[in-house]
Amino acid sequence: MTEYRLNRRDFVKGAGLLGAASTLPLSVVKLAFAAPKESFTFAYISDAHIQHIKGKEFVRNWDRGLIRAVAETNLLTPKPDFVVFGGDLAQLGTKEELDHGAEMLSRLSYKTHCVMGEHDYYLDLGEYWSKLFGAHYYSWDHKGVHFVVLNSVLTYDDWTHKRWPTAAQRMLEMAGLDNPNGSPFMVGEKQREWLRQDLAKVDKQTPVVVFSHSPIQKIYKGWNFWTEDAEQVQALLKPFPKANVIYGHVHQIQYNQIDNIAFNSVMATAWPWPYPQSYAHADQHLPVLTVPMNRADPFFERDATGWQFIDVATGRVAMEYNLYNNTNRVVAFNPATGRPEDRVYQAAANRIPPQIHY
Amino acid sequence: MTRYLLRVTIGAFLVTCIAGNLAARADEFTQKDQERWEKEYLSVVQKGRELWTSPTLGTNGVACAQCHPNAANTHPETYPKFQQQLGRVIPLRDMINWCLQQPLQGKPLALDDPRMVAIEAYVTHERRTVPLAPGKH
Numbered sequence: 001m002t003e004y005r006l007n008r009r010d011f012v013k014g015a016g017l018l019g020a021a022s023t024l025p026l027s028v029v030k031l032a033f034a035a036p037k038e039s040f041t042f043a044y045i046s047d048a049h050i051q052h053i054k055g056k057e058f059v060r061n062w063d064r065g066l067i068r069a070v071a072e073t074n075l076l077t078p079k080p081d082f083v084v085f086g087g088d089l090a091q092l093g094t095k096e097e098l099d100h101g102a103e104m105l106s107r108l109s110y111k112t113h114c115v116m117g118e119h120d121y122y123l124d125l126g127e128y129w130s131k132l133f134g135a136h137y138y139s140w141d142h143k144g145v146h147f148v149v150l151n152s153v154l155t156y157d158d159w160t161h162k163r164w165p166t167a168a169q170r171m172l173e174m175a176g177l178d179n180p181n182g183s184p185f186m187v188g189e190k191q192r193e194w195l196r197q198d199l200a201k202v203d204k205q206t207p208v209v210v211f212s213h214s215p216i217q218k219i220y221k222g223w224n225f226w227t228e229d230a231e232q233v234q235a236l237l238k239p240f241p242k243a244n245v246i247y248g249h250v251h252q253i254q255y256n257q258i259d260n261i262a263f264n265s266v267m268a269t270a271w272p273w274p275y276p277q278s279y280a281h282a283d284q285h286l287p288v289l290t291v292p293m294n295r296a297d298p299f300f301e302r303d304a305t306g307w308q309f310i311d312v313a314t315g316r317v318a319m320e321y322n323l324y325n326n327t328n329r330v331v332a333f334n335p336a337t338g339r340p341e342d343r344v345y346q347a348a349a350n351r352i353p354p355q356i357h358y
Numbered sequence: 359m360t361r362y363l364l365r366v367t368i369g370a371f372l373v374t375c376i377a378g379n380l381a382a383r384a385d386e387f388t389q390k391d392q393e394r395w396e397k398e399y400l401s402v403v404q405k406g407r408e409l410w411t412s413p414t415l416g417t418n419g420v421a422c423a424q425c426h427p428n429a430a431n432t433h434p435e436t437y438p439k440f441q442q443q444l445g446r447v448i449p450l451r452d453m454i455n456w457c458l459q460q461p462l463q464g465k466p467l468a469l470d471d472p473r474m475v476a477i478e479a480y481v482t483h484e485r486r487t488v489p490l491a492p493g494k495h
Contacts, residue, residue, distance in 0.1 A: 051419060059418050061461060176411060178427035223427055271424065271461075274431035280488050281428075296431070298457070299443040353495075358433040 046086030046248035047268030065269030086248030087117025087213035207315030220276035242315035256287035257339035272304030294354035406480025416462025
């Protein structure tokens with residue numbers, strides 16, 4: 001068992017910078033299952049949606065979410081081995097938004113890996129994003145774990161290349177979550193072939209962690225809580241007993257187990273989204289395993305947003321959600337049941353009224 | 359004299375009604391009427407949807423739909439209700455105005471502004487078939 005706690009001196013040093021340290025959500029986190037010599041953690045920040053107004057003006061609310069996540073991540077002790085940014089750094093994919101977001105991310109004192117989101121992609125198909133952050137999909141090994149980043153927000157060629165008169169309109173059409181003119185996300189044949197070849201080199205007992213923006217499972221098509229070729233990607237992960245997928249996009253807590261694959265979503269730093277069942281006319285499939293996050297209190301602008309740090313020492317994900325203005329939650333793989341579970345709320349009797357959503 | 363005039367007027371009115379076979383009964387309406395009312399209603403719902411997705415309703419480019427796709431998580435069926443942060447019972451319109459002023463950094467609408475009616479119509483339309491639950495949290 002390893003203890004992660006904030007170093008007091010760092011905390012005090014950070015307090016002056018943050019000015020809101022009394023609300024810093026990190027106290028003492030105990031991670032079970034982990035043998036100390038194997039242990040490492042990484043942090044995950046996602047869905048900042050930096051939104052340009054005009055000139056040097058950006059939407060203040062979304063800026064504050066990312067600034068806070070970066071500042072708090074820098075205070076973690078012990079330090080995470082790296083940070084993943086899970087996509088949707090920008091709102092409409094512009095140079096201004098990506099530059100402003102990249103400048104904020106550059107303050108992270110750790111190596112940062114970036115995932116492509118649809119809000120980053122559909123203006124120039126990821127061209128400027130690539131100049132800042134590199135390849136759209138890639139993999140690396142770290143302390144016995146194989147990590148893969150996919151660009152899961154591609155869609156049909158016809159929609160991308162032939163449907164819209166301008167790139168700006170294409171971006172706007174995909175940016176509207178509930179826009180019926182949108183198109184389902186997919187990894188696509190080319191990238192699946194790359195993934196097949198990449199995984200062929202990896203020993204099957206190696207824990208694999210895939211980072212994608214969209215869920216590599218089908219939850220609700222209307223809001224693109226969905227990946228069109230999810231089953232085909234899942235099939236590539238099938239030979240790995242310890243396969244994990246971590247995704248952004250949904251701005252809410254979700255987790256699931258499909259055969260050998262454990263799924264965990266991450267929170268947004270910008271704003272929360274309703275659960276699909278909140279839309280009375282949605283044919284949706286939120287994993288029954290998921291205990292929802294608390295309903296957002298709009299009077300606290302950071303409520304139901306946050307960031308997370310993750311331990312994969314067992315080859316499975318133990319995710320601590322740092323929830324602004326809310327009690328933190330831990331969703332960790334339970335080896336006894338073979339699925340991710342909330343450490344406190346999983347049993348129905350333990351759930352609380354704000355977890356009931358309209 | 360007055361009574362005579364009244365009688366003549368009523369008589370003339372009745373003759374006109376019967377002779378003209380006017381649909382003057384309050385409880386009688388036709389499919390055509392219903393179609394017209396539905397069309398009027400849906401045009402206001404459509405206007406509400408346009409406002410809901412508009413980046414120009416507020417001042418910072420943020421649209422209602424950014425946080426509330428399909429107007430979800432607005433639960434209009436629970437209003438009027440006690441809004442603890444405001445300390446009183448409010449109708450949905452007060453929360454719409456709160457959102458216009460805070461996340462959208464805009465100005466509140468008059469409660470009878472046609473845009474307010476349109477937004478409320480859209481939000482309620484997306485929640486149609488859900489049972490009323492006033493006062494609930």
